[in-house]
Amino acid sequence: MLNMLIKRLIHSILLIAAVVSVIFFTNFVLGDPVRAMLPAETPPEAVEQFREQMGFNRPISVQYYDYMINAFKGDFGDSWWQKTPALPIATRPLPATFQLGILAMIVAIGLGVPLGVLAARRPNSFLDRMATVTSLVGVSMPLIWLCPTIAYLVAVKTGILPTAGYGTWQHFVLPTLCLAALPLGRIVQITRAAMMDEMVKLYIVTARAKGLSNRVVMMRHALRNAILPVITESGWEFILVLSGYTIIVEMFFGWPGMGYMLYTSILLRDMPLLAATAFVIALVVVVINFLVDILYAIANPLIRYN
Amino acid sequence: MNNSDTLPNKSPTKPKSNSILSSLLQDRFATISAVALIILIFTALFAPQISPYEPTKLDLLNRLIPPVIFSDGNSAHLLGTDSLGRDMLSRIIHGTRMSLTIGVVVVIMTGVFGTAIGMLAGYLGGRFDQIVMRFVDFQAAIPYFLLALTIMAAIGPGARNLVIVLTLISWPIFARYSRGIMLAVKREVYIEAARVSGTSEFRILLKHAFPNLASPIITLSTLELSRIILSEAGLSFIGLGVQPPDSAWGLMVAEAHDYVSTANWTITLPGLMVMITTLSINIFATWLRRVSDPVQRGRM
Amino acid sequence: MTKVLEVRNLRTHFNTSKGTVKAVNGISYELEAGETLGIVGESGSGKSVGVMSLMKLIPMPPGEIVEGEAWFEGKDIFKMSESQLEDMRGNSMGMIFQDPMTSLNPIMTVGRQIGEALERHTKMTKDQVKNRTIELLELVGIPMAADRINNYPIQFSGGMRQRVMIAIGLACDPKLLIADEPTTALDVTIQAQITDLIAKLQKELGMSVIWITHDLGVVAGIADRVLVMYAGRIVEEATVEELFKNPRHPYTLGLLKSVPRVDADRPEKLQSIDGMPPDMTKELVGCPFYARCNYRTDKCLSQEPKLEEVGSKHRSACFVDVRSAKRTTENPYQQVTNL
Numbered sequence: 001m002l003n004m005l006i007k008r009l010i011h012s013i014l015l016i017a018a019v020v021s022v023i024f025f026t027n028f029v030l031g032d033p034v035r036a037m038l039p040a041e042t043p044p045e046a047v048e049q050f051r052e053q054m055g056f057n058r059p060i061s062v063q064y065y066d067y068m069i070n071a072f073k074g075d076f077g078d079s080w081w082q083k084t085p086a087l088p089i090a091t092r093p094l095p096a097t098f099q100l101g102i103l104a105m106i107v108a109i110g111l112g113v114p115l116g117v118l119a120a121r122r123p124n125s126f127l128d129r130m131a132t133v134t135s136l137v138g139v140s141m142p143l144i145w146l147c148p149t150i151a152y153l154v155a156v157k158t159g160i161l162p163t164a165g166y167g168t169w170q171h172f173v174l175p176t177l178c179l180a181a182l183p184l185g186r187i188v189q190i191t192r193a194a195m196m197d198e199m200v201k202l203y204i205v206t207a208r209a210k211g212l213s214n215r216v217v218m219m220r221h222a223l224r225n226a227i228l229p230v231i232t233e234s235g236w237e238f239i240l241v242l243s244g245y246t247i248i249v250e251m252f253f254g255w256p257g258m259g260y261m262l263y264t265s266i267l268l269r270d271m272p273l274l275a276a277t278a279f280v281i282a283l284v285v286v287v288i289n290f291l292v293d294i295l296y297a298i299a300n301p302l303i304r305y306n
Numbered sequence: 307m308n309n310s311d312t313l314p315n316k317s318p319t320k321p322k323s324n325s326i327l328s329s330l331l332q333d334r335f336a337t338i339s340a341v342a343l344i345i346l347i348f349t350a351l352f353a354p355q356i357s358p359y360e361p362t363k364l365d366l367l368n369r370l371i372p373p374v375i376f377s378d379g380n381s382a383h384l385l386g387t388d389s390l391g392r393d394m395l396s397r398i399i400h401g402t403r404m405s406l407t408i409g410v411v412v413v414i415m416t417g418v419f420g421t422a423i424g425m426l427a428g429y430l431g432g433r434f435d436q437i438v439m440r441f442v443d444f445q446a447a448i449p450y451f452l453l454a455l456t457i458m459a460a461i462g463p464g465a466r467n468l469v470i471v472l473t474l475i476s477w478p479i480f481a482r483y484s485r486g487i488m489l490a491v492k493r494e495v496y497i498e499a500a501r502v503s504g505t506s507e508f509r510i511l512l513k514h515a516f517p518n519l520a521s522p523i524i525t526l527s528t529l530e531l532s533r534i535i536l537s538e539a540g541l542s543f544i545g546l547g548v549q550p551p552d553s554a555w556g557l558m559v560a561e562a563h564d565y566v567s568t569a570n571w572t573i574t575l576p577g578l579m580v581m582i583t584t585l586s587i588n589i590f591a592t593w594l595r596r597v598s599d600p601v602q603r604g605r606m
Numbered sequence: 607m608t609k610v611l612e613v614r615n616l617r618t619h620f621n622t623s624k625g626t627v628k629a630v631n632g633i634s635y636e637l638e639a640g641e642t643l644g645i646v647g648e649s650g651s652g653k654s655v656g657v658m659s660l661m662k663l664i665p666m667p668p669g670e671i672v673e674g675e676a677w678f679e680g681k682d683i684f685k686m687s688e689s690q691l692e693d694m695r696g697n698s699m700g701m702i703f704q705d706p707m708t709s710l711n712p713i714m715t716v717g718r719q720i721g722e723a724l725e726r727h728t729k730m731t732k733d734q735v736k737n738r739t740i741e742l743l744e745l746v747g748i749p750m751a752a753d754r755i756n757n758y759p760i761q762f763s764g765g766m767r768q769r770v771m772i773a774i775g776l777a778c779d780p781k782l783l784i785a786d787e788p789t790t791a792l793d794v795t796i797q798a799q800i801t802d803l804i805a806k807l808q809k810e811l812g813m814s815v816i817w818i819t820h821d822l823g824v825v826a827g828i829a830d831r832v833l834v835m836y837a838g839r840i841v842e843e844a845t846v847e848e849l850f851k852n853p854r855h856p857y858t859l860g861l862l863k864s865v866p867r868v869d870a871d872r873p874e875k876l877q878s879i880d881g882m883p884p885d886m887t888k889e890l891v892g893c894p895f896y897a898r899c900n901y902r903t904d905k906c907l908s909q910e911p912k913l914e915e916v917g918s919k920h921r922s923a924c925f926v927d928v929r930s931a932k933r934t935t936e937n938p939y940q941q942v943t944n945l
Contacts, residue, residue: 015447022453026460136592140584142536144543144559145577148566152574156567163566202709208663209703210696210723210774213689221711244451248540263544266459278456285449301713301758 008293012286019282020071023275024064028056036271037080071279077272081265090261090276094284096166097250097257101241103176108183109234116191116230117223120199131188138185143245147178147252164254175253179245183237190233194226228300235292239285329597336593339586346402346583353403357396358384361553365391370569388558388572389565398579400553405583408465408548409535412472417527419473420480421519427481428488429511438481445478451537458546465548468541472534483526484519491518521598528591532584539580555580609677610782610814611637611660616674618652618659621667625887629655631838632673634913637782642808642815644829644846646822646861650883652838653818657784661695679781697727700780704787706767710759716743716770717755723777742773747803765796769803776807783808784816789824801828822865826850831919834858837884837894840913844920854922854929856899881939893924900933901926 027033034051042050051057055066070076076086119131154174155163161170198204199222207217247259254260258281265273297303330336349356365387372379373386373394385394427438457471491497492515500510541547542556550557555576562572618630630652637643647653658664659671660683676683678699686694695701703709711719720739724730730738736755743751746769748762759767768788775783785804789797805828808815817828825832825846832849834842834857842855853859860879881898884890893899893906903926911923 015444018444019448019453019456023456023460026457030461136588137585140532140536140581140588142539142577142580142584144539144556145574145581148559148570148573148577152566152570202703202705203711205663206703206709206771206774207711207722208695209661209701211692211694211726212696212722213692221714225711225713239449240451243449244540247451247455248543251544262455266455266544266546271460274456274459278452281452282448285447289447302760 008290012290015286016279016282017068017072020068020275020279021064023278024067027271027275028063028067029060033271036269071275076276076279079265079270079273079276081268081270081273086270086272086276087280089273090258090280093257093261094280096255097242097246097259100172100175100179100249100255100257101238101246103172104179104241105183105234105238107176107180108187108237111180112184112187113191113227113230116188117195117218119188119192120195121218123196128192131192135185135188135192138181138183139189141181141185143178143182143248143252146181147249150174150178151252164252166254166256171253171255175249175255178252179241179249182245183234183241186237187230187234191226191230194229195222198222198226228296231296231299232292235288235295238292239288242284242288243281330593333593335589339589339593342582342586343590346406346586349399350403350406353399357399359393359396361392361396361400362551363392363396367391370565370572372569373571373575385575386569386571388562389569394571394575397553397558398555398576401555401558401576401579402583404465404548404552404554405535405538405580408469408472408538409531411469412476412534413527413531415469415473416477416530417480417523420477421484421523423477424481424484424486425488425511425516425519428485429492429515435485438478438485442478442482442485445475446482450475450533451540454537454541455544455546458541463541463546463549465552465554468538468547472537476530476534479530480523480526484523487519487522488515491515525591525595525598528587528594532587532591535580535587536584608639609636610639610641610679611816612677613660614675616656616659616676617672618655618664618669618674619672620664620669622887627886629838629886630659633833633835633838633840635833635840635843637814637816639781639814640808640812642805642817642828642830644825644832645816645818645835646820646825646832647835648820648883650837650886651835653835654786655838656835657701657786657816657818660784661699661701662691663695663701693727696723696774696780697778698780699782699784700775700778701784701786702768702771702775702788704789705791706759706764706771707791709771710767712759715756715758716762720755720770720774720777723774727778738777739773742777743770745776745807746770746773747799748773764792765799768792768796768800772800772804772807776811779811780813782814782816784818786818787820788817790819790821797824804828822861834861837890838886839894839923840921841895841924842922843913844917844922848917848920852917852920852929854916854920854927855895855924856901856926856928857895858922859928860898860900898939900935900938901928901931902934902938 027036034047034054034056037054038047038050055063074087076090078084079086079089082089115131115134119125119128122128151163151174155161161173162168163174165171195218199218204217204221207221208214212220242258246257247262249255250257250259251263258277262274262277262281264270265277330340368383368387369389369391371383371387374381374384376386379386383393383395385398387393388397423438427435453475454471457475458467461467461471497510497514500514501507505513538547538554539556539559542554543560544556545560548554548557550561558576559573562569562576565572613636614634615632616630616634617628617632620627620629633652633656635643645653645656655664655669659669659674660676660678662671662683671684674684678694683691683694710716717736717739720742721735724735724738728735739755740751743754748754748766748769754762759770762770771788775785783804788804789800792800801824804815804817807813815828817825819825829846831845832843833840834849834855836857842849842853842858844852844854849858850862853862857879860877863877864879879898884894884897890910892908893902893911896902896906899906901924905925909925911925913921913923916922
């Protein structure tokens with residue numbers, strides 16, 4: 001058990017190192033950080049002087065080493081936009097994103113699992129077909145269409161909810177729904193498939209042969225086993241929410257979160273801030289993966305016996 | 307096939323029409339999606355011919371005309387115009403070409419490269435396999451969109467870079483899938499039989515091992531296509547994908563950001579196109595998977 | 607002796623997209639208290655579906671019990687409500703299945719899986735349930751039972767898992783235990799242990815047993831009476847001695863001939879029954895065994911033989927007396943394929 005945890009930890013560190021390396025490689029090797037930092041019309045001699053001053057003319061391996069050490073110390077340099085250290089700026093929007101993300105996952109799981117179970121219970125019934133359609137639409141949903149459409153239909157037309165901003169509970173409603181759409185679709189799919197997988201297994205017949213009611217068999221036996229892949233998938237969906245979907249949703253709804261920060265740093269071509277934000281998100285991803293693994297190990301006793 | 311265990315006095319069996327086409331037509335959704343895809347492909351192929359205007363043609367006098375179904379629309383612009391007076395229909399048609407082209411190119415490149423690598427990794431094992439698995443693990447652990455985004459932000463946007471980056475980060479998906487299948491196939495008896503009978507390894511790979519991959523890889527390709535198109539739309543929206551003056555749905559949505567309440571069609575129509583495309587691909591892919599995998603047939 | 611089970615003319619069909627599979631085609635039999643009935647047949651003969659229908663454990667759709675009556679302890683099973691059936695299952699009628707690998711819930715402890723049956727049907731307290739569970743595990747021969755109730759199925763060997771299965775089936779002292787190929791997935795030495803165990807328990811607890819198998823060797827060891835099933839029908843019924851000494855149906859003959867014998871004079875070629883069972887979605891005219899029968903006549907082609915008395919407590923469904931008749935054809939199956 002401890003062995004596995006240590007392996008996991010090393011794996012996670014390597015992963016973050018890999019992400020930072022990719023950031024370094026694409027910015028410092030494929031791109032020219034000096035030109036990115038200076039205005040276009042800077043004369044070449046000034047550019048070269050700047051290059052030397054900042055140490056960008058050192059061998060790549062030296063720069064790489066320095067960059068990595070600094071990254072792990074949390075030093076990504078100063079944001080070009082705000083002129084203060086990048087990492088603290090990058091972490092500030094984290095709570096806002098977490099609030100939205102966790103709420104969205106609660107909606108997605110809270111609706112998705114029951115829907116998936118009900119659909120699997122009666123295959124090819126109306127409910128099942130509804131669930132299939134919903135999940136298919138859910139996973140195909142481009143947020144760049146969903147967000148403006150929902151914002152328009154609900155906020156603009158009816159005016160009961162705000163179109164953008166952060167502050168009251170009303171501000172949460174639309175972004176949460178949009179953010180939950182794709183995970184909801186996926187979770188319904190996964191739950192339904194996992195339940196259908198379990199329902200044809202022999203131990204279900206054994207359970208029924210004990211005289212247990214259909215409901216008990218579904219919940220205590222089938223769902224209990226089916227929930228395992230649902231846990232792993234939900235974890236992954238959560239990661240996708242925090243590292244991808246949230247960017248679009250936050251942009252549309254003016255939500256001051258990590259996604260918005262990422263977008264801003266891209267817009268302003270602020271490389272240190274972008275690097276720091278990406279780093280934070282990668283860190284969050286790793287932590288979530290870890291937590292999901294623990295949750296899975298709790299739910300699946302067999303893990304401990306292998 | 308049934309004659310061997312039926313008695314001659316039993317009624318003759320009626321052959322059921324089991325062709326792929328008939329099973330497609332039996333599923334309404336799949337048929338609709340297939341038709342939609344054909345229309346989309348056709349649009350992409352013949353965009354310059356069927357587009358009523360040049361997508362880049364500005365007409366500032368005719369900005370923000372609503373689609374023809376509204377009272378203040380006009381038939382010169384069936385889907386209206388955007389904030390710069392460009393014809394929406396033309397832009398959407400060219401956007402179709404852009405998105406589908408990027409999607410198909412990326413899928414073909416990742417498909418060919420990824421499948422080949424995965425096949426070799428699974429079949430040969432050893433060091434090569436271990437190295438490939440490193441890439442696969444990395445790809446699986448890093449959120450796709452974030453990775454694409456960070457790289458594009460660093461090397462600069464544009465359709466060409468987009469294709470390269472998407473290919474580089476997607477090939478491990480195919481590699482992992484085909485490797486998995488190879489590992490299972492490797493142990494099959496007929497591979498051993500072929501080897502014993504003196505067939506060269508290369509021939510074994512090609513003639514015996516590879517056919518197992520064809521159908522699952524095709525299904526995977528369709529799913530990947532929808533994912534690539536969604537990613538491209540998202541990246542173009544953020545400004546890291548296709549650049550103006552090219553037409554791309556994501557770009558169109560971004561450009562129309564300010565007009566959500568005033569000129570809703572400028573933002574909704576391109577988004578809707580992405581939706582229709584990915585939905586059709588996903589429905590079709592679902593049908594495809596069901597048809598090629600007997601286990602799944604009872605499912606959906 | 608009282609009749610524990612009586613089945614009349616049971617027909618079970620499965621309505622699939624490829625046609626209706628007539629899995630069970632009118633079987634009737636009785637079971638006395640304390641008796642062990644063996645049901646023998648190949649895959650697809652309907653032996654499993656037949657007994658699963660009794661507990662209504664077949665998936666219904668696509669399954670359907672189209673006809674038939676069954677009385678268990680005098681009560682009409684097919685008129686029972688779902689909750690009455692649930693009261694009966696695992697309680698007075700227990701069932702154990704083959705392949706203990708997959709017939710036990712992998713992530714539930716063994717103790718819990720046994721305890722579940724007890725909780726469902728008795729009003730025992732938690733402690734009583736725990737004690738009874740340990741008792742049951744000891745009864746089925748699992749050592750260190752008290753330690754093992756919190757183990758998971760994966761921590762047991764195949765034979766041990768099957769014992770757990772038996773413990774579940776026996777938990778509430780059933781009057782009838784149905785064992786559906788309980789030893790098929792186990793190796794031969796374990797097989798012997800399990801059959802001995804069930805025989806012993808049967809004597810101790812005085813219950814009736816239906817034992818389903820495709821293995822005549824197993825039947826010889828434990829059954830009092832035997833039903834031979836083919837194509838969803840009973841083709842022969844007899845006491846076990848009578849069946850082995852005096853088989854009357856060509857299918858039974860074929861089965862017996864295909865069992866390797868230690869006491870053969872010289873090495874014989876194993877005789878198998880050529881061919882495959884008939885397609886169960888088709889209407890069958892005549893005897894279902896016609897295509898593979900060495901004794902067939904023209905009558906067999908057009909009329910289906912009914913089960914008839916051919917001796918004391920011995921019934922067979924065949925027009926031909928195999929004791930005196932000569933084999934009318936060799937390689938019957940190949941002749942059919944040439945038609």
